[in-house]
Amino acid sequence: MEEKRKISINDKDAREGLSPLYIQKWEKRSSIRTRPEKKIDFTIDGHFFPEDNQPVLLDERLKNISDDEKSELLIRSLFKYLNDIVTLEIKLISSACNKLIYSDLPVSYPEQIKMNAYTVIIDEYYHVYVARDLMNQLKSQYPYLKQDVLPQSDSYYSVTEIMSRLDDENKELFEIIAVCIFETTLVRELVEFFNAKSVHPSIKNYVNDHMNDESRHYIFFMELLKYTWGEMSESSRKDIGRHIAEFVKMYLNVESEKSFNKSYLDSMIDDEEENKNVIDRIYKGFEVTPDVPIVKNVMRALKRTELLDDKYVKSGFINAGWII
Numbered sequence: 001m002e003e004k005r006k007i008s009i010n011d012k013d014a015r016e017g018l019s020p021l022y023i024q025k026w027e028k029r030s031s032i033r034t035r036p037e038k039k040i041d042f043t044i045d046g047h048f049f050p051e052d053n054q055p056v057l058l059d060e061r062l063k064n065i066s067d068d069e070k071s072e073l074l075i076r077s078l079f080k081y082l083n084d085i086v087t088l089e090i091k092l093i094s095s096a097c098n099k100l101i102y103s104d105l106p107v108s109y110p111e112q113i114k115m116n117a118y119t120v121i122i123d124e125y126y127h128v129y130v131a132r133d134l135m136n137q138l139k140s141q142y143p144y145l146k147q148d149v150l151p152q153s154d155s156y157y158s159v160t161e162i163m164s165r166l167d168d169e170n171k172e173l174f175e176i177i178a179v180c181i182f183e184t185t186l187v188r189e190l191v192e193f194f195n196a197k198s199v200h201p202s203i204k205n206y207v208n209d210h211m212n213d214e215s216r217h218y219i220f221f222m223e224l225l226k227y228t229w230g231e232m233s234e235s236s237r238k239d240i241g242r243h244i245a246e247f248v249k250m251y252l253n254v255e256s257e258k259s260f261n262k263s264y265l266d267s268m269i270d271d272e273e274e275n276k277n278v279i280d281r282i283y284k285g286f287e288v289t290p291d292v293p294i295v296k297n298v299m300r301a302l303k304r305t306e307l308l309d310d311k312y313v314k315s316g317f318i319n320a321g322w323i324i
Contacts, residue, residue, distance in 0.1 A: 241312030
């Protein structure tokens with residue numbers, strides 16, 4: 001019989017993310033219960049996306065664009081950001097939580113974990129509702145947004161790509177693990193970007209409310225990752241573990257952002273070849289390595305949940321050339 005590493009959540013000092021305390025916090029702090037409707041005040045000045053988080057502005061050909069043209073780029077950037085949230089939270093996070101609750105999985109989840117997962121589903125559908133509402137407000141104010149064709153996010157691509165390489169019995173387990181990794185990549189830098197002085201107050205308010213929930217989800221998904229990995233069979237850990245390093249690299253890539261920015265340049269400047277060269281120059285040298293701050297966040301989560309102690313996960317990172 002295959003060895004399984006058991007992790008109990010019934011200890012006297014039960015971890016908060018897997019205990020009734022999580023629901024108590026949700027009842028008091030969740031945005032859906034405590035925050036008013038989000039409306040963009042279009043009469044107030046401010047950019048809809050942080051300039052420092054839009055590298056296409058480094059293109060020398062854009063240094064003399066008008067304020068209106070810069071505003072349009074940043075509005076389009078926010079629109080993509082909101083669209084990525086809709087995709088991630090419905091197609092992946094809510095999907096994974098539903099599978100945790102309802103699917104016949106190789107790992108058995110206690111009732112308390114399922115109850116906590118329900119609160120995450122409620123939060124995520126609320127986040128999607130708010131994001132779609134903001135997108136509709138933007139489309140109403142700026143009709144050109146209706147024409148945007150947005151690229152698939154790197155997050156969604158990375159999950160579907162790795163799932164295609166796994167044994168059938170491990171696909172849903174990997175989806176849960178992938179979502180745990182997404183949700184433990186709480187990027188404080190993102191909040192700092194959106195809290196920049198030049199960012200529109202309505203957008204600051206939206207991002208900070210969203211992060212209010214994500215900071216709580218972080219606790220749940222951190223413990224869920226550790227629990228799931230500890231309950232998996234040796235064969236499942238081998239099948240999934242050897243792909244974790246590649247998943248991290250794909251998930252944190254910027255191909256979607258590059259595609260979006262290339263499309264923007266094509267709409268502004270009729271020179272597709274030079275536009276491609278400019279994008280390549282802007283992102284030259286960018287690589288998903290252990291030194292990148294967001295990668296450090298992910299590796300910290302993998303270490304805390306003991307995945308980095310697993311021989312299959314560790315060998316995957318070694319094969320990728322990472323020293324961990």
